[in-house]
Amino acid sequence: MFECFEAYITPKVDLTKEQLRYMCSLATVRKVRRRQLLVKEGEVCRHKIFISKGLLRTYRLKDDGNEYIMRFSPENSWNVDHESYNNQTPTKYNVDALEDSELLLWSKEDFDELIAAIPAIRAFSDRIKESSYDASQERVLMNISYTAEEKYEDFITSFPDIFRRVPLHMVASYLGVSRETLTRVRQARFKQQKDN
Amino acid sequence: MFECFEAYITPKVDLTKEQLRYMCSLATVRKVRRRQLLVKEGEVCRHKIFISKGLLRTYRLKDDGNEYIMRFSPENSWNVDHESYNNQTPTKYNVDALEDSELLLWSKEDFDELIAAIPAIRAFSDRIKESSYDASQERVLMNISYTAEEKYEDFITSFPDIFRRVPLHMVASYLGVSRETLTRVRQARFKQQKDN
DNA sequence: CGATTCTTTGAAAACAGTCAATCTGTGTGG
DNA sequence: CCACACAGATTGACTGTTTTCAAAGAATCG
Numbered sequence: 011m012f013e014c015f016e017a018y019i020t021p022k023v024d025l026t027k028e029q030l031r032y033m034c035s036l037a038t039v040r041k042v043r044r045r046q047l048l049v050k051e052g053e054v055c056r057h058k059i060f061i062s063k064g065l066l067r068t069y070r071l072k073d074d075g076n077e078y079i080m081r082f083s084p085e086n087s088w089n090v091d092h093e094s095y096n097n098q099t100p101t102k103y104n105v106d107a108l109e110d111s112e113l114l115l116w117s118k119e120d121f122d123e124l125i126a127a128i129p130a131i132r133a134f135s136d137r138i139k140e141s142s143y144d145a146s147q148e149r150v151l152m153n154i155s156y157t158a159e160e161k162y163e164d165f166i167t168s169f170p171d172i173f174r175r176v177p178l179h180m181v182a183s184y185l186g187v188s189r190e191t192l193t194r195v196r197q198a199r200f201k202q203q204k205d206n
Numbered sequence: 207m208f209e210c211f212e213a214y215i216t217p218k219v220d221l222t223k224e225q226l227r228y229m230c231s232l233a234t235v236r237k238v239r240r241r242q243l244l245v246k247e248g249e250v251c252r253h254k255i256f257i258s259k260g261l262l263r264t265y266r267l268k269d270d271g272n273e274y275i276m277r278f279s280p281e282n283s284w285n286v287d288h289e290s291y292n293n294q295t296p297t298k299y300n301v302d303a304l305e306d307s308e309l310l311l312w313s314k315e316d317f318d319e320l321i322a323a324i325p326a327i328r329a330f331s332d333r334i335k336e337s338s339y340d341a342s343q344e345r346v347l348m349n350i351s352y353t354a355e356e357k358y359e360d361f362i363t364s365f366p367d368i369f370r371r372v373p374l375h376m377v378a379s380y381l382g383v384s385r386e387t388l389t390r391v392r393q394a395r396f397k398q399q400k401d402n
Numbered sequence: 403c404g405a406t407t408c409t410t411t412g413a414a415a416a417c418a419g420t421c422a423a424t425c426t427g428t429g430t431g432g
Numbered sequence: 433c434c435a436c437a438c439a440g441a442t443t444g445a446c447t448g449t450t451t452t453c454a455a456a457g458a459a460t461c462g
Contacts, residue, residue, distance in 0.1 A: 070347060078351045080343065093340045139339070144289045146342040147276065151266060153349035154382025155274045158418070177440060186350025188419055193442055354450075373408060384451055389410055409458070416451070425442070432435085 011039055014062040015114055018086050023134045033131065036120040042107045049105040055094035057115040058135075061085050064111020065175055068103050069183070079184040082108075082172050088138055108176060153186060159195045161185045207235055210258040211310055214282050219330045229327065232316040238303045245301040251290035253311040254331075257281050260307020261371055264299050265379070275380040278304075278368050284334055304372060349382060355391045357381045 012034045019025070025033070042048055042064070049055060051071060059066075066083040068091070080103060083089040094101035095118060116124070125132040152164055165181060166173045173181060178196075179189040187195075208230045215221070221229070238244055238260070245251060247267060255262075262279040264287070276299060279285040290297035291314060312320070321328040348360055361377060362369045369377065374392075375385040 070351075072351055074351075076351070078347060080346065092336060093343070096336055139335075140288060140292055143335070143339045143342065146339065146346060147289070150276065150342060150345055150349065151274060153346065154380075155266075155268060155270075155272070179440070184350070189441080190420080190443085191418055194418090197442085375408070385409075386411085386452080387450055390450090393410085403462105405461085407458100407460075409456100411456075412454095414452085417449080419448075420446085422445095423443085426440080428437100428439085430435100430437085432433105 011062075011112075012037075012114075014085070014112075015060060018060075018062075019134075023130050025128070025130060029128055029130075033124060033128075036124060037114040037116055040113045040115055042111050042113065044107055044110050047104065047106045048113075049091070049101060049103070051102060051104050052100045054098050055091040055101045056098075057090075057117055058095070058121050059083075059089040060114040060116075061087055061089060062112045062114055064113075065108040065172070066105055066111060067108050067176075067180070068105050070103055077183055078186075079180055082169070082176065082184070084172060084175075085111075092139065108180075158185070158187045158191050159199070161187065162192060162195050162199070207258075207308075208233075208310075210281070210308075211256060214256075214258075215330075219326050221324070221326060225324055225326075229320060229324075232320060233310040233312055236309045236311055238307050238309065240303055240306050243300065243302045244309075245287070245297060245299070247298060247300050248296045250294050251287040251297045252294075253286075253313055254291070254317050255279075255285040256310040256312075257283055257285060258308045258310055260309075261304040261368070262301055262307060263304050263372075263376070264301050266299055273379060274382075275376055278365070278372065278380070280368060280371075281307075288335065304376075354381075354383045354387050355395070357383065358388060358391045358395070 015034065015037075016030060019030070019033075037060075048059075048066065061083050063085050065085070066089050067079060068081040068083065068089065069077045069079045071077055081089070089105060091101045091103055093099070094103075098118070121135075125135060152161060156164065162181075162185065165185060178192055182189040182192040185192070211230065211233075212226060215226070215229075233256075244255075244262065257279050259281050261281070262285050263275060264277040264279065264285065265273045265275045267273055277285070285301060287297045287299055289295070290299075294314070317331075321331060348357060352360065358377075358381065361381060374388055378385040378388040381388070
């Protein structure tokens with residue numbers, strides 16, 4: 011059950027066997043099925059979630075009745091709403107599974123303990139946060155400077171794997187364009203490729 | 207020169223007089239004039255910058271010749287490109303002054319020392335990062351779910367002060383709409399208010 | 403005042419969104 | 433194995449919004 015996680019973390023963090031065992035001992039395993047809701051708006055995000063298998067999706071429900079997708083979390087990535095997790099305040103997001111998934115959960119109490127005990131884990135956790143922040147900045151830039159076509163292009167080159175695994179209308183939601191526009195963009199692109 | 211900073215930080219971080227003095231002793235003061243470039247794309251972001259007076263702007267120059275504004279940094283806020291600062295890699299952004307400004311700079315070496323010596327400063331610095339990450343997430347949501355009008359509305363209520371101080375075309379650049387659209391949105395809004 | 407920067411405006415064109423209908427593939431239960 | 437339901441993708445016609453371009457009008461600054 012923990013092999014995936016060990017394979018993931020070993021090259022990234024320099025841990026002794028005991029430290030790794032300790033870290034794993036604090037985690038709880040959870041399996042969720044496709045379409046199952048994992049975190050609901052209004053709840054507190056109590057765990058750091060590592061996805062060892064599957065695919066999660068974080069989205070916001072707005073008054074207009076639409077879902078807006080903030081993030082996809084495939085295997086070997088983390089899903090945490092830092093705002094809710096850090097302050098233990100209600101989250102604004104929903105998280106559900108797009109595929110049957112296997113997760114490792116650490117409660118905040120346990121993870122805080124881990125961080126205090128093993129500085130390398132703290133540093134690693136900080137690095138993860140940094141890079142999601144950087145990604146968020148890039149996404150803002152994309153949002154304000156790209157056309158629909160460029161957004162599509164960017165998505166399929168940045169996340170080819172996720173693109174293959176999620177329905178188009180979710181990519182559209184992530185990018186902030188309508189699904190119809192996205193199919194048209196894709197058609198145009200397809201024609202263009204044939205012409206060359 | 208350090209009064210502004212002390213007034214800013216005292217209610218936020220619990221520091222002894224000596225700690226505060228130590229922190230200030232590591233800072234260097236810098237004044238920049240309106241329109242002056244502070245950080246240029248390709249350079250490494252070597253400092254944490256605290257703005258004690260004035261207004262900075264972080265933007266990206268793209269191949270299409272346009273400037274895309276990532277962030278405004280008014281007095282009592284920080285300006286750091288974390289990606290460049292943490293890894294000491296070249297930044298993708300430019301920073302310039304929109305008003306004559308007074309800054310406090312800490313080099314990475316000095317700030318690392320500070321953080322190691324005074325845990326409260328580390329915690330505070332982390333909190334700052336968290337909240338800019340949260341803000342970035344909100345901005346993504348705004349970008350993918352708001353109309354031009356809602357973006358405008360959101361900006362003037364979220365940053366009324368900055369709105370008064372920067373030219374409209376920069377707000378447009380920040381929001382990812384053309385300056386003409388923003389004028390029109392504003393005209394429509396103005397008419398509406400008269401009608402009520 | 404003259405120069406520059408900023409804002410507004412109008413008209414046309416490009417772009418993206420909506421609505422409704424159809425098509426496709428998948429999986430489920432009989 | 434078939435029929436059916438369902439989720440997803442596509443298409444066309446239309447509407448509405450946003451951009452672009454060009455020009456002119458304010459405001460600001462030295």
